[in-house]
Amino acid sequence: MDQAKAFVLTNVEILNKSLTNVQMLNTFEQKTKIPKAYAVGGSSLVFLLFIMFGIGARFLVNLFGFGYAAYASIGALESPGKEDDTQWLTYWVIYGILNLVEHFTSFVLYWIPFYFTLKTVLLAWLMLPSTKGAEKLYIGYIRPAYVGFNAKINSKTQ
Structure with a gap:
């Protein structure tokens, strides 16, 4: 004890x-x-x-995911360095993708126990500069998908 x-x-x-x-x-x-x-x-x-x-869970999680990130993004824009800009830009890309996926699959996601709690933990992991979660997710999954998709589009337009 x-x-x-x-x-x-x-x-x-x-x-x-x-x-x-x-x-x-x-x-x-x-x-x-x-x-x-x-x-x-x-x-x-x-x-x-x-x-x-579940008391206002959707609103609170979105407020957390948007509110703090918007505040920190403005601070990053006002700071002289570029590192924090990259952190928040990758966060916004992933946040947008998550919200888009959630919009089209909400009827399934809400059946997952503690969905909003899990989403809050995920958003915190994405936000924290110490974990660099947004960067890890972007480099590991989103960037390779984008590069492959972009290469297919460019090869068809030429």
Whole structure:
């Protein structure tokens, strides 16, 4: 039990340090005396519970998949480097494909238990720069399909 407590406290401290640059959370912490990590953790837990129980799940998952990504994409456009631009461009390509597939197969997908929970985890994996999920999916599957399809089109038009 002591190891679990130490693990949680260590990760709460790491999360608190990583959230120090978020002014809104700093203001929240000053006014409520609730640590930033607890606020983010509690909000995330409520978010996941709503999704797991289907309370506005479609809206919440799309808000998560679009909202944060749009915010981070604008930040990437304003930054001087190109690396983050590539991360978010590949994310948007995959996000668009996922939404298109979901639109045409929604009658099947909604029968999958915890579909929206799985989609949330997938979107988080795609978004996180530490996992580079969007890049892995793009390089492994989408780019080869595009290159092959593009080669067929180009050979028929010549």
